[in-house]
Amino acid sequence: KNEVEQSPQNLTAQEGEFITINCSYSVGISALHWLQQHPGGGIVSLFMLSSGKKKHGRLIATINIQEKHSSLHITASHPRDSAVYICAANTNAGKSTFGDGTTLTVKP
Amino acid sequence: SQTIHQWPATLVQPVGSPLSLECTVEGTSNPNLYWYRQAAGRGLQLLFYSIGIGQISSEVPQNLSASRPQDRQFILSSKKLLLSDSGFYLCAWSPDRNQPQHFGDGTRLSIL
Numbered sequence: 313k314n315e316v317e318q319s320p321q322n323l324t325a326q327e328g329e330f331i332t333i334n335c336s337y338s339v340g341i342s343a344l345h346w347l348q349q350h351p352g353g354g355i356v357s358l359f360m361l362s363s364g365k366k367k368h369g370r371l372i373a374t375i376n377i378q379e380k381h382s383s384l385h386i387t388a389s390h391p392r393d394s395a396v397y398i399c400a401a402n403t404n405a406g407k408s409t410f411g412d413g414t415t416l417t418v419k420p
Numbered sequence: 421s422q423t424i425h426q427w428p429a430t431l432v433q434p435v436g437s438p439l440s441l442e443c444t445v446e447g448t449s450n451p452n453l454y455w456y457r458q459a460a461g462r463g464l465q466l467l468f469y470s471i472g473i474g475q476i477s478s479e480v481p482q483n484l485s486a487s488r489p490q491d492r493q494f495i496l497s498s499k500k501l502l503l504s505d506s507g508f509y510l511c512a513w514s515p516d517r518n519q520p521q522h523f524g525d526g527t528r529l530s531i532l
Binding site for chain 1: 458463479518521522525526528
């Protein structure tokens with residue numbers, strides 16, 4: 313079992329839909345990182361959070377430390393949101409552990 | 421502002437040949453530097469990270485090595501490439517371990 317599990321693995325949505333991607337981890341963390349990887353391979357950092365909730369535009373990330381769970385939400389999804397979304401845990405042991413990613417396709 | 425440069429963008433190498441991928445960061449000092457690999461259809465794997473010149477930590481045993489000869493230069497090397505070294509290699513930097521990382525554009529390495 314991976315230390316960081318993401319679900320779903322693949323997600324297809326219609327433009328405008330509200331999207332949720334989930335990340336569960338089984339290790340102690342100092343911070344959790346959400347990344348976006350575009351089809352060409354480039355990676356962009358979306359959020360890093362250790363508690364509560366962060367919002368940037370149409371993106372919202374939440375984390376529940378007690379439940380060891382984080383979610384990434386996209387409101388009013390758009391085809392340009394199509395990408396692979398990756399959850400990464402900075403563990404208390406000083407390691408970075410990555411989920412396998414969620415491939416999101418938003419259809420017009 | 422800070423920028424990260426990684427090259428080349430694509431590379432095709434024969435099995436057994438050497439490798440050198442370079443990554444440089446501008447606009448900051450004493451960054452944490454990282455090398456990642458993403459095999460086809462797989463998630464990101466941290467290969468090496470460095471908190472300072474000459475300080476390299478290896479996350480997984482492998483055929484690759486890393487060096488940091490200057491504060492903002494991080495090099496990924498191999499003496500003899502294996503087929504299993506194929507993949508997408510990404511360099512990243514952050515001000516410290518618990519700050520967001522900023523990624524280079526990646527190098528797509530194919531071993532023939």
